[in-house]
Amino acid sequence: MLFKHLAFQLYSGQILHIMGANGTGKTTLLQILAGLLVPLSGNVSWNGVSIDKNVVHFTENLLYINHRLGMKAALTPAENLYLFLARRNLIKTKSKQKALENIKQVLEKLDLNLHAHVLTAQLSVGQQRRLVLAKLLLIKADCWILDEPFTALDKKGVALIASLIEEQRYRGGMVIFTSHQSDYSLQTEVKKIFLDACCV
Numbered sequence: 001m002l003f004k005h006l007a008f009q010l011y012s013g014q015i016l017h018i019m020g021a022n023g024t025g026k027t028t029l030l031q032i033l034a035g036l037l038v039p040l041s042g043n044v045s046w047n048g049v050s051i052d053k054n055v056v057h058f059t060e061n062l063l064y065i066n067h068r069l070g071m072k073a074a075l076t077p078a079e080n081l082y083l084f085l086a087r088r089n090l091i092k093t094k095s096k097q098k099a100l101e102n103i104k105q106v107l108e109k110l111d112l113n114l115h116a117h118v119l120t121a122q123l124s125v126g127q128q129r130r131l132v133l134a135k136l137l138l139i140k141a142d143c144w145i146l147d148e149p150f151t152a153l154d155k156k157g158v159a160l161i162a163s164l165i166e167e168q169r170y171r172g173g174m175v176i177f178t179s180h181q182s183d184y185s186l187q188t189e190v191k192k193i194f195l196d197a198c199c200v
Contacts, residue, residue: 110137
C-alpha cells in the first residue's frame with residue numbers, strides 16, 4: 001500500500017501540487033484521480049458524484065497528461081495533434097479547416113511551427129514534451145491532471161507552462177500536478193500535498 005487516510009477537496013480556480021519522493025505514489029494517485037485506477041478503498045468525486053457513476057460527464061471535463069510522451073513517432077506534430085482532437089471527437093467535416101488553423105496557432109505559440117511537418121521522432125526531447133503539452137491549448141477542460149509537466153523543458157518552456165496553468169485558474173478551472181521542481185514561478189497560491197506524510 002502506497003498511502004492511506006488521504007483526503008482533500010479542490011474547488012474551481014485552485015491549483016494542487018502533489019509532492020513526494022520517488023516511489024511514494026504520485027503517479028498512482030494521479031491515475032486514481034483521473035479514473036484510470038480504482039483505489040482499494042475510498043472514492044473520487046466530481047461535483048459531489050463519484051466518478052464511476054458519472055464517467056462520461058467527468059471525462060468530458062478532464063484533460064490528463066501523463067509523464068510519457070504518448071505521441072506517434074512516425075507522425076508529424078501537426079498530425080499528432082489532429083489525431084488527438086479526432087480521438088476526442090472534436091473534429092467534424094465543417095470544422096476540419098478550423099481545427100487545422102487552431103493547430104497551426106498552437107504550434108506557433110509553443111515555438112514548434114518550424115517543425116510542424118517534421119517527424120516527431122526527429123524532435124528533441126524538450127520539443128516533444130512541448131508537443132504533448134500543446135493539448136492544453138487545444139481543448140477546454142475544467143480539470144487538468146498533469147504528471148511532471150515541467151520535465152525536460154528549458155526556462156522558457158517552464159515559464160510558458162506556468163502561464164498556461166495560471167490562465168486555467170483564472171478561467172475557473174482547476175489543476176492538479178506533480179513536479180520535483182519548486183521554482184516553476186507560479187504567481188498564484190498553490191495548495192500542496194506531501195505524499196511522504198501519507199505513506200504507510
